[in-house]
Amino acid sequence: MSRFKFNEYATVCDECDLVNIIPPMAQSEKFTCSRCHHLLISLPTHRIEKILAYGGSGLLMLVLSLSFPFLSFSSSGIGRTVTFWQSMSVLLTQHFTFLGALLIFVLLVLPICYLLSVVALAWLIKKRKNRTVQRLLLRTITVIQPWLMVDVFLVGVLVALVKMQSMADISFGLSFWSFCGYVLCLLKSVSLVDRRWFWHQVAGAAMSPASVALPARSQGLIGCHFCAAVVAQEDPHCGRCGHTTHSRRPASAQITIALLVAASLMYIPANLLPIMKTTFLGVTEPSTILGGVFQLWGMGSYPIAIIILIASVFIPVAKILALAWLCWQLRFSSRHSTTQKLKLYRITECVGRWSMIDIFVVATLTGLVQMGGFMSVLPGAAALSFAAVVILTMLAAMSYDARLLWDQEQP
Ligand SMILES: [Zn+2]
Ligand SMILES: [Zn+2]
Ligand SMILES: [Zn+2]
Incomplete structure (x- = not known):
C-alpha cells in the first residue's frame, strides 16, 4: 500500500461544473462525476x-x-x-x-x-x-x-x-524496437498521471468553501480549471495553484469558431495541393492526400487506405462540423440531451491528434528515401497546411467550454 492518504474534500468536474463531494477513497478505487460520469480521480496502487x-x-x-x-x-x-x-x-x-x-x-x-x-x-x-x-x-x-x-x-x-x-x-533497426518501448512507457506514464491526485500531493487538500453537490456556478463557486479545486467566485486566483480563475472560459464559443474558420480555410489547400513529391528515376510525381489513398487502394492495402482516408479526410471534416454544431447548440439548443452532446465533444477531443498520421508518413518517407534522382521523397506544400488544420482543430476543441452546454439545461 502506498503511504499517501487521499482525502480531498470536494472537487469541481471540468466538463459539467458539478461540485462533487468526494468520499474517503481506498487504493485502486476510481471516482467519477455523478452527473456526466467524467473520470475525476483514480488511485492506482504504488x-x-x-x-x-x-x-x-x-x-x-x-x-x-x-x-x-x-x-x-x-x-x-x-x-x-x-x-x-x-x-x-x-x-x-x-x-x-x-x-x-x-x-x-x-x-x-x-x-x-x-x-x-x-x-x-x-x-x-x-x-x-x-x-x-x-x-x-x-x-x-x-x-x-x-x-x-x-x-x-x-x-x-x-x-x-x-x-x-x-x-x-x-x-x-534496433532503434525501432526501443522506440516502441519508449512509446509504451510514455503512454503508461501518462495513464498514471492524475491531475487532482498530484495537486493534492504537491499543494495539499484544496481549502474548499462550504459546498454541496450542485453546479459550482449556482453556489457562487468556480472550479479551478488547472487543479480542479473549489474556489469562491470573488477570488481572482486559485488559492491552491495560483491560476487565474474564471467560471467559464472567456469568449469560448467565439474563439472556437474563429479557430474552426481558420482550420476550414487551411483544409482547402491541404487537400488540393500535393502533400508528397516522389521522384523515381528522375521523374517527379506529386500526390495529394486523396491520391495517396487511391494509390494504397490500388496496391491492395485496403485497411491502410481506409485508415488514411478516415484519419486525413473524414476526421478533420467531422471534427470541424461537430465543433461548429456544438457551438451552434450554445445558442439554439436542440432536442438532443446534454449527455449526447458531451459524448460528441469527448470523441472530437480524443480523435483529433490521430489526423497527424499522414504528416508523419510523409516525414518518415522523406527521412528514409533520399537517393537523389534515383528515388527520393519530399513533402509537398499541403503538408504545412494540413499540419495547421490538425493543430487549429485541436486548439478549437481545447477552447470549447463543455460546461456551457450544461448551463442551458437550467432555466
Ligand atoms: Zn461532470
Ligand atoms: Zn487551482
Ligand atoms: Zn485559464
Missing part, C-alpha cells in the same frame, strides 16, 4: 514507484532509440540506413524548417520534458522535497500532456512501410 519505473525506462528507451539504426531501406541494390535523429533532421537540411522543427518538437522535446518532469516530480514527492519545484514540474506536465503524439508517429511509420513495400525492402 503510483509513485510505477511512475519512476515507467518514466525512467521511457527515458532509457529514448536514449537507445537515438543511438542505433532506426530504419533501413534498399531498392535495386542501393540502400540507406537512418537513425531516428537523421530521419527527422533530413527535413531541416532539405529546407522544410518548420515541418522539421515541428517533428523534433513533438517527438523529442515535448516527450523528454514530460518524462523528465514526471520522474523528477515523483521523486521529489517521494522524498518530500522542494515544493516550489514540484509545482513548476506539475504545471509543465499539465500543459504538455495533450500534445504528446509519439503513438500516432509509430502508426505513421508502419503506414509508410506499407506504402513503400512495392518499391523497396524496408527493415527495422
